[in-house]
Amino acid sequence: MRSSLCAVLLGSALVVLGCATGGARGISAAHARLEPGAKLLPARARRLSNFELENSLARVTGLPATIARDLPPDVRQEGYTPNARQDVSSAWATRYSGLISELAGRAAKKIGKDAGCHELSAPCRAQRVAELGRLAYRRSLTNDEQSSLEQLLSDEAAGGESFESALSLLLRALLESPNFLYVTELGAGGTAGTTIRLDDAELASELSYLLTGGPPDEALLRAASSGDLRQPEPRVVEALRLLALPDTRYQFRRFVLEWLEVDGLLDTAKSSRLFPTYDALKPFMLAETESYVDEVMVNGGASVQSLLAGGFASVGPEMARFYGLSTYGPRASLRGTARLGVLQQASFLAAHAHEDVTSPVKRGDFVMRKLLCERVKRPAEIGLEVVMPPPSATLSNRERLRQHVADPGCASCHTTLDAIGFTFEGFDAMGALQTTDHQRPVDTRASVRLGSHATQTRELDSSATLTAALLENPTISECFARHAFRYFSAQSDPAVEASFLDLRAQLPEAQRDNLFQVLLAYVASDLFALRENGGD
Amino acid sequence: MRVSRRRFLAALGVTGAFLARESNGRAESATTPNAPLRFITVYTPHGRAHELWQPRPGFDIAFEDSSLAPFDDAKTYGKSFRDRLLVLDGIDLSAGIEVGTTGHDGSRVILTGSGGDGKNASLDQFLAIEHGLGNDTPHTSLTLGVGSDSTDVGQNISWSRGGTPVPKWIDPSRVYAELFGAPLGARKEELEHARRAGKSVLDRVRADLGRLAQRAPRSQRTKLEQHATALRDIEKRLTHVEQSCAAPPAPPAFERLKAYGGGEPYFDAITDLQIDLMARAVSCDLTRVATLYLADLTRSKLLAELPEDVHQEVAHRYDARDEVHGGTPETWHKLGLQNHYSYGKVARLVARLDEAGALDSSLLLTSSDMGDPARHSSRQVPTLLLAGSAFPIKTGRYLDLRHGKNLQEGVPNNRLLVSIARLFGAPVERFGESKASHLLHGELALT
Numbered sequence: 016m017r018s019s020l021c022a023v024l025l026g027s028a029l030v031v032l033g034c035a036t037g038g039a040r041g042i043s044a045a046h047a048r049l050e051p052g053a054k055l056l057p058a059r060a061r062r063l064s065n066f067e068l069e070n071s072l073a074r075v076t077g078l079p080a081t082i083a084r085d086l087p088p089d090v091r092q093e094g095y096t097p098n099a100r101q102d103v104s105s106a107w108a109t110r111y112s113g114l115i116s117e118l119a120g121r122a123a124k125k126i127g128k129d130a131g132c133h134e135l136s137a138p139c140r141a142q143r144v145a146e147l148g149r150l151a152y153r154r155s156l157t158n159d160e161q162s163s164l165e166q167l168l169s170d171e172a173a174g175g176e177s178f179e180s181a182l183s184l185l186l187r188a189l190l191e192s193p194n195f196l197y198v199t200e201l202g203a204g205g206t207a208g209t210t211i212r213l214d215d216a217e218l219a220s221e222l223s224y225l226l227t228g229g230p231p232d233e234a235l236l237r238a239a240s241s242g243d244l245r246q247p248e249p250r251v252v253e254a255l256r257l258l259a260l261p262d263t264r265y266q267f268r269r270f271v272l273e274w275l276e277v278d279g280l281l282d283t284a285k286s287s288r289l290f291p292t293y294d295a296l297k298p299f300m301l302a303e304t305e306s307y308v309d310e311v312m313v314n315g316g317a318s319v320q321s322l323l324a325g326g327f328a329s330v331g332p333e334m335a336r337f338y339g340l341s342t343y344g345p346r347a348s349l350r351g352t353a354r355l356g357v358l359q360q361a362s363f364l365a366a367h368a369h370e371d372v373t374s375p376v377k378r379g380d381f382v383m384r385k386l387l388c389e390r391v392k393r394p395a396e397i398g399l400e401v402v403m404p405p406p407s408a409t410l411s412n413r414e415r416l417r418q419h420v421a422d423p424g425c426a427s428c429h430t431t432l433d434a435i436g437f438t439f440e441g442f443d444a445m446g447a448l449q450t451t452d453h454q455r456p457v458d459t460r461a462s463v464r465l466g467s468h469a470t471q472t473r474e475l476d477s478s479a480t481l482t483a484a485l486l487e488n489p490t491i492s493e494c495f496a497r498h499a500f501r502y503f504s505a506q507s508d509p510a511v512e513a514s515f516l517d518l519r520a521q522l523p524e525a526q527r528d529n530l531f532q533v534l535l536a537y538v539a540s541d542l543f544a545l546r547e548n549g550g551d
Numbered sequence: 552m553r554v555s556r557r558r559f560l561a562a563l564g565v566t567g568a569f570l571a572r573e574s575n576g577r578a579e580s581a582t583t584p585n586a587p588l589r590f591i592t593v594y595t596p597h598g599r600a601h602e603l604w605q606p607r608p609g610f611d612i613a614f615e616d617s618s619l620a621p622f623d624d625a626k627t628y629g630k631s632f633r634d635r636l637l638v639l640d641g642i643d644l645s646a647g648i649e650v651g652t653t654g655h656d657g658s659r660v661i662l663t664g665s666g667g668d669g670k671n672a673s674l675d676q677f678l679a680i681e682h683g684l685g686n687d688t689p690h691t692s693l694t695l696g697v698g699s700d701s702t703d704v705g706q707n708i709s710w711s712r713g714g715t716p717v718p719k720w721i722d723p724s725r726v727y728a729e730l731f732g733a734p735l736g737a738r739k740e741e742l743e744h745a746r747r748a749g750k751s752v753l754d755r756v757r758a759d760l761g762r763l764a765q766r767a768p769r770s771q772r773t774k775l776e777q778h779a780t781a782l783r784d785i786e787k788r789l790t791h792v793e794q795s796c797a798a799p800p801a802p803p804a805f806e807r808l809k810a811y812g813g814g815e816p817y818f819d820a821i822t823d824l825q826i827d828l829m830a831r832a833v834s835c836d837l838t839r840v841a842t843l844y845l846a847d848l849t850r851s852k853l854l855a856e857l858p859e860d861v862h863q864e865v866a867h868r869y870d871a872r873d874e875v876h877g878g879t880p881e882t883w884h885k886l887g888l889q890n891h892y893s894y895g896k897v898a899r900l901v902a903r904l905d906e907a908g909a910l911d912s913s914l915l916l917t918s919s920d921m922g923d924p925a926r927h928s929s930r931q932v933p934t935l936l937l938a939g940s941a942f943p944i945k946t947g948r949y950l951d952l953r954h955g956k957n958l959q960e961g962v963p964n965n966r967l968l969v970s971i972a973r974l975f976g977a978p979v980e981r982f983g984e985s986k987a988s989h990l991l992h993g994e995l996a997l998t
Contacts, residue, residue, distance in 0.1 A: 058768050060775065087718030090702040102774045104711060106694060106718040108781035109729060163755060170751070187752045192759045193778065201766050284811040284850065286860065371863065393651030394927075401654060401927040403867040549768040 046247065047521035047536045049545075054510035058204075058211055058546040060197040061505055062103060063224075064089050064096040066269060068196075070229030075150045075190065076122035077129075082114045093498075095273050097505035103196065112191060119186035123179045135172035135181055140165045144185065151189035153230050154216035155240075164188060198224055200546050207549030218244040222538065225503050226257045228266035247539035254538045258531060264309050267530070270502045271308045271322065274385060274495075277301065277362040286371040290445045293365070299333040300362040300446070306330075307357065310345055318528035319386070319495035323356040323482050337361065337447065353441055353448060355482050358382075361446030368444035372412050373452075375436025376419075382435045386485055387466045388494035391428055399424045411452040413437055434461035438481040466490055492528045493519070499530055500537075514542050586912040587687070588941060588975055589839045590678055591829070593900065594658055594708045595893035596847045597866040598921035599933035602878070603887035606638055606949045616883075618890035621898035622937075628902040634947040635901070635910070637936040637997065641952030644920070644929040645963035646985040654927030656705040657920030658844070661932075664965035664983020664991065667704050670773075671984055672712040674968045679840040680780055681712070682977045689788045690730070690838040691780070695829055696721045697822045698810040698846035705920065709842045713773040719844055721809070723802035723824035730832050731798035749789050757782050796835030799827060815851040826900045834907030843900075845893060854888055861889055866924035886924070890933075901937055911939035914974065918964075931961055936997070942974055944997045952995070963990040970994040 063071060065083035072080035087107050089096040103111075131146075132139030144164045148156040156164070167188055171181035189195055198220050202211035213221060219239035223231040231239065235253055243249040257263060272278040280301045285293040306329035308322070315321035327346040328338060335343035338354065338361075349355060357363055367377040383389045394401050404415040419429035440457045443449040449457055459477045465488055473484045485491050493516060500515045501507045518540050519533045526532040537543050603618045612619040612633060623633040644657050650666035652659050660666065662673035671677070675692055678684045685691030694709045696719030701707075707716035720726050760782065764775045802824045807813035814821070822845065829841050849862035858864040865885045872878030897917050904910040915937040922931035938944040952962040968982035973994060981991040 057770060060763060060767050060771050062774075087700055088702050090715045100713065100715060100774065102711060102713060102715050103778040103781050104715070104717050105691060105781040105784040106720060108778070108785060110718075110725075112785065160759075163758070167751060167755065184748055184752065187748075188755045191752060191756045193756070193763045193775075194759050197763065199763070199766075201768075204766055204768075207768065282809060282811050369863070370860065393653070395648050395653040395929070396651040403925060403927075549770060 047518040047540055049514060049541045050517055053514040053517065053542070054508070055210065055514070055542060055545050055547040056200070056504060056506070056508075056511055058201050058548045059099050060193070060199050060201065061097075061099045062101045062197055064098065064101070064228075064505075066096060066265075067224055067228050070227070071195065072118065072190065074230050074232075075147065075195075076118060076186065077125060078118065078122055080118060082111075082118065085114055086110055092505070093501050093507045094276060095502040095505075096269075097502055099506040112187075115187055115190045119183045119190065122186055123183035126182055127179045133178055135168055135178055137165075137169075140168040140172075143182065144168065147185065147189055149236070150230075151192070152194040153220045153236070160194075202546065202548075205548045209548045211546050211548050212245075213544055213546065215239040215242055215244060218250070218544065221543065222250060222253060223257065225538070226254055226266065226534070227260060227263050228269065229262070245544075250543070251535055251539050254535055264312060267312050267317075268305055268308045270499060271312075271357075272301075272304065273502060274498050275304065275357055275363055275366075276381065276385075277304055277366045280362050280366050283366060284370060285365070285445055289371055290443075293445045296333065296337060296361070296445070297365070299331060299337075300360070300365060303328065303330050303334045304357065304360055304362040306345060307360065312530075316528070317530040319491055320486055320528060321356075323358060323491075324486060325356045326350070328354065328360075334361070339448075353477065353479060355479055358439075358482055359442065359446075359478055364439065364442045364446035365444065368446075371444060373436075373440060373442070373444050375412065375416060375433050375440065376429070377436070378439045379432035379434070379436035382481070382485070383432060385498060386491045386494055387488070388490065388497055389466055391432065394425075397424060397427070407453070409453060411455040411457065413440060413452070413458055414455070431464060434463045435465075435481065437461045438463075438475050438478045441477060496527075496530070496533050499533070503534065503537075511542075518542060586909075586941070587836065587839055588684070589833050589841075589909065589913040590675060590684065590916075590971070590975065591833065591840075591900070591913060592662060592675055592708060592842045592916045592918070593897050594661065594842070594844045595890070595897070595917060595919050595933075596845060597861065597886065597889055597893075598869075598919050598924035598928075599890050600869060600871075600883040600886035601922070601931070602872055602880075602883045604890060604933055605640060610948055612636070612638075616887050618887045618894060619935075620891060621895040622901070624898065627895075628898045630902075630905070632898065632901050632905075632937060635937045635939070637938065637944060637946045638949045639934040639936065639952060639967065639995075640931065640949065641961035642918075642932050642934040642964050642967060643961040644932055645960075645990045646965060646983050646987075648929055649985050649987050649990070652704065653929040654921065657929040657932070658706070658708050659704045659710070660929070660964065660983075661918045661920065662708050662842070662968065663710050664963070664968045665985065668714070669710075669984040670712070670714040671710075671982075673708060673710040673717075674971060674982065675709055675840050675842050676711055676717060677982075678972065678975050678977065682972070682975060684839050684975060688836055688838045690832065691784050691787075692717075692840040692842075693726075693730075693829060693832055693838045694719050694842050694844075695726060695825045696844040696846060697825055698808075698814060698818055698848050699844070700809070706844070706846065708844055711777050713777060715777075721821075721825075722805070723821060723828060724804050726825065726828045727799075727801050730828060730837055731801075746789055750786075753782060753786055753789065757786075796831075796837070799831050802828070810846055810848055810850075815848070818848045818851045819853055822896055823899065826896060827903055830900055830903030830907060830909070833913065834904060834909035845896065853892055856888055857885055865889055869923065869925040871923050871925070894935075897935075897937075912941045913937075913939045914942050914944075914971065916967075916971065930959075932964070934964070934967065944974070950995075950997075962995070965991045966993045966995050970997055 065086055069080045069083050090098055090101050092098040132142050144161055168181045168185055171184055200213055200217055202213050205211050216239050219231040219235045223235055238244055238253055280297055310329050311321045311325055315325055326349055328349055329345045330343045330347055332343050340347050367381055368374045380391055383391050404418050407415055416433055419433055420426045438459050438461050440459050461475050462472050463475055464472050465484060475481050496519050497512050500512055518536050519527055522536055603616050606612045607614050613623040622636050623631045625631045644660035646664050647653050647657055647660035647666045652666035662675055663669050663671060665671055679692040694717045699706050700719050700721045702716045709717035711717055760778055805817045832838050847862055850859050852859055868882050869886045870879035870882045904913050917935040919932050922928050938946050965983045969979055972979045983991050985991055
C-alpha cells in the first residue's frame with residue numbers, strides 16, 4: 016500500500032485543515048471541549064511497548080531493530096500491547112541489555128562510517144552526545160546529562176578505547192536509560208490532585224507515539240522546541256502530517272489486529288487431522304486482514320462499519336482460492352459470497368474457534384465485548400462451574416451446546432452469546448464454508464437481542480444478516496472508539512474513556528465514525544495535553 | 552552447543568555473568584548445616600484425576616496407575632521421596648473464584664492468592680524481594696517455563712508487585728547463558744573490560760531512574776521500584792564475577808520453542824533441561840527462589856497411550872466419580888497418565904536437588920489451576936509439598952483439609968501461602984487480595 020492515511024482526510028470534512036497545504040483553516044470543525052471536571056489521564060511514565068521500542072531503536076541507531084521477537088512479550092491491558100502498567104522486570108532488563116549491547120556495537124560501526132565526528136576530542140564528544148541524546152531521549156539533554164555522558168566518552172578515551180567502542184558504550188547508556196524506555200507524561204510536576212500540562216517535548220512524543228507508534232521526527236521536535244504544540248491548531252497540523260507518513264499504517268493495523276484478537280494467529284494450531292492445510296494458510300490469512308485494514312483505513316472511511324462490511328477482500332491467490340473467488344487483489348469483490356468484512360475473514364473465524372470445532376461462544380463473546388461493549392460475566396462470578404459439553408460423533412456443534420440454554424444459570428449469558436455465535440456456523444474452525452456439521456445441515460438462524468439496551472429481538476439467518484443488524488446499531492461505533500482509546504491511551508479507565516467519548520460526541524455526526532477524525536479531536540483537546548497528577 | 556565468546560561478552564557487558572568452570576563432575580554442594588532456604592514452585596497443567604491422585608490408605612502412592620508414583624520410584628529416580636511428600640487435598644483457589652479468575656486463568660491465583668485484578672506480588676517474588684531471600688544470590692529469582700512465554704493471565708504463576716507477570720525464560724540456551732554463560736577461552740582482561748563497561752552504563756541508568764522517580768507521582772512508584780530491583784539484579788551479577796560451582800554441559804539450541812509454534816517435538820527434552828538447569832542454579836546458590844511453568848503442552852505426543860489432543864480429549868473428557876455418579880474409569884486412567892508424566896518431571900527435579908545436596912534446604916510446591924479439569928473447577932486443586940529436613944513440616948502423609956467430607960468449599964490457598972511465608976520467617980498474617988477478606992487470613996497446620 017503506497018497511499019497514505021491522509022488520503023482519507025482529503026475526502027473528509029477535515030480536508031480544510033489541508034493535508035496537502037499544511038494550512039490550518041477550518042480547525043474549529045475539530046474543536047471539542049472537555050467538560051469541567053472531566054476525568055483526565057494520570058501523570059505517568061509509560062514503558063514503551065515492544066513495537067514502539069523497535070521503532071524508537073531504529074530511529075536512534077539507523078538500523079532495523081527487530082528485537083521484539085527476542086524480548087519477553089508485552090504485558091497487555093484489555094488485550095492491547097500499549098500498557099501504562101507495564102514494568103521493567105529483571106528478566107526483561109537482562110534480556111534487553113544483552114540485545115542492546117549487540118545492537119549498540121553494530122550501530123557504532125555504522126555511525127563510525129557516517130559523516131560527522133569520528134574521534135574522541137572534546138568538541139566531537141559533545142556533538143555526538145548531543146545528537147544521539149536528543150534522538151534517544153526525544154528532547155535536548157540537560158546539562159547534567161550532557162556532561163555525564165561526555166565523561167563516559169572521556170573515560171573511554173583515557174582508557175585507550177577506540178571511537179567505535181566508546182560510541183557503543185554511549186549508545187548502551189542512552190538506550191538502557193529510563194529516559195529512552197519510558198514516555199513521560201509528567202509536565203512540570205506538582206502536588207497530588209492538581210492538573211499538569213505536558214511540556215513541549217512530551218507533547219511531541221505523545222503525538223508521535225499516538226499516531227505512528229514511533230518517536231517524534233525532526234520536524235516534530237522542531238515544532239516542540241518552538242512551543243507550537245501547546246496550541247491545538249498546530250498540533251492538528253502536525254497530526255495530519257504524521258498521518259500522511261507511509262509507515263503510520265502499521266500503528267493502525269496493529270490496533271485493529273489487536274482489537275480483532277487475530278495478532279497472535281501464527282501461534283495458533285488446528286487439528287492436523289481435520290485441518291491439514293491450516294499451518295500453511297495461516298500466514299496468508301493474517302496477511303489478508305493486514306491488507307484489508309490498510310485498505311479500509313486509507314480508502315474506506317476508517318470506521319468500524321467499513322471494517323465489518325467493506326464488501327471486498329484484500330487477498331492473494333492463496334486466499335482467493337480458499338474463498339472460492341475468481342479474482343484476487345487489494346479489492347477483490349465479495350459479491351455473491353457469504354463474506355462481507357472482518358467478521359467473515361478466515362483469520363477472525365480461525366482465531367475464535369477451537370482446534371477441531373467452531374466456537375459459537377468465542378465468536379459471540381467477541382461481538383458482545385468488542386462491538387457492543389457488553390461485559391459478559393465469567394461463570395465463576397455467578398457461582399457456576401463450567402462443564403464442557405461432551406464431544407459427540409453424531410451431534411452438530413449447535414446441538415451439543417443446547418445444554419447451555421437448558422441450564423438456567425448458563426442461559427442467562429449463553430442465550431445471547433451462543434445465538435450470535437450460531438450465525439457464524441456457516442464457517443468451520445479455520446474459516447472455510449461449511450454446509451454440514453457431523454453430517455447434519457448447519458443451522459445459522461438465531462433470534463438475538465443485540466445488547467442489553469436492545470428493545471427488539473432480531474431474527475437473523477447468517478453472519479451477514481448479523482453484520483447488517485450491527486451496522487444499524489449506533490453502539491458499535493462508540494464501542495469501537497472506546498477500544499481505540501484503550502489502545503491509543505495505553506490504559507483502560509471507564510471514567511477517562513467517558514471523557515474521550517464526550518469529545519467524540521461533540522463532533523458532527525458524519526465525523527464520529529471516522530477513527531482519524533475522533534483522534535484528531537482528541538489531539539486538539541485538553542484531554543490530550545493535560546494530566547491529573549497523582550492519579551493512577 | 553557452546554556460547555560464543557562474542558555473544559557472552561555482549562551479554563556480560565550489561566548483564567554480567569559467572570566465570571563458571573566447565574566440569575563433568577558433580578556440582579559442588581551448596582548445602583551446609585546452615586544452608587540457606589530455597590523455595591521452588593512448579594505449575595503442572597490439566598488438574599488431576601482425583602481417583603488416581605489421592606493416596607490409598609497407609610499413604611500408598613505406588614499403587615497401579617497412581618499418578619503420584621514417581622515420588623516413590625527409586626528405580627527411576629534413584630530413591631523414593633515418599634517420606635518428603637505432603638499431599639494436600641482440598642485447596643481452593645478461592646480469591647480467584649470470588650472474581651471469576653478460574654479455570655484456565657486459575658494459575659494467576661496459585662502463588663498470589665489474588666484474582667486477575669490483584670496487585671500483590673506472588674509468594675516467590677514476595678520472598679525473593681520483599682523478604683530478601685534473593686538478596687545474596689546473583690539471581691534474585693529464576694522464572695522458567697516450557698512451551699509458552701505468554702504474559703497473559705493464566706500463563707504465569709510469578710507476578711510482580713503491582714500486578715504484572717514476571718517474564719518466563721523458555722529457551723534452555725538462554726537460561727544457560729544467563730546462569731553459566733562464560734565460554735571457554737574468554738580472557739580475563741576481556742571479561743574485566745566488559746564488566747567495567749557494564750558497571751559504567753549501569754551507574755548512569757540508575758542515576759537516570761532515580762531522577763525519574765523523583766519527578767513521578769506516587770502512583771508510578773511501584774513500577775519504577777520494579778525497574779530499580781531489576782537494575783540491582785544486574786549489578787549483583789556484575790560484581791559477583793567468581794563462583795565456585797561447576798557449570799553443567801551447555802544445552803543444545805532448539806529450532807522452535809513454543810506450543811502451537813512447532814515446539815511440540817522438543818518439549819520433553821526442553822522440560823528436562825529446564826529442570827536440570829534450575830536444580831543446578833539452586834544447588835549452586837545462583838538463586839534461592841525459582842518457578843517453573845509447564846504450559847498446556849497438548850499435541851506434544853508425550854505419551855503414546857494418550858490421544859494427540861490431551862486438552863480436549865483427555866482433560867475435558869475426564870468423568871469424575873462422586874457421591875451419586877460412578878464416573879468413567881477409562882477417563883481417569885488417561886488423565887492419570889498425564890498427571891503421572893507431569894509428576895515425573897517434578898520427581899526429576901527433586902532427584903537432581905537431592906543429588907546436589909540441596910534438597911534438605913528446599914521446599915517445593917506443586918500445584919495446578921484446576922482440580923476437575925472437565926469442570927474447569929478451581930476447587931480441590933492438586934497441591935503437593937516436598938519439604939527438606941530444614942522445614943518443620945510433617946511429611947510422608949496425606950492431609951485431607953476437608954476432613955473427608957465432600958464439602959462444596961475447601962480451604963483457600965491463601966492459608967497455604969501464609970504458612971509457607973512463615974516457614975521462611977516472614978511474619979505475615981495474611982496473603983493475597985480479595986474483597987472477601989476472611990479468605991486471606993489463617994494458616995495450615997503443616998507441622
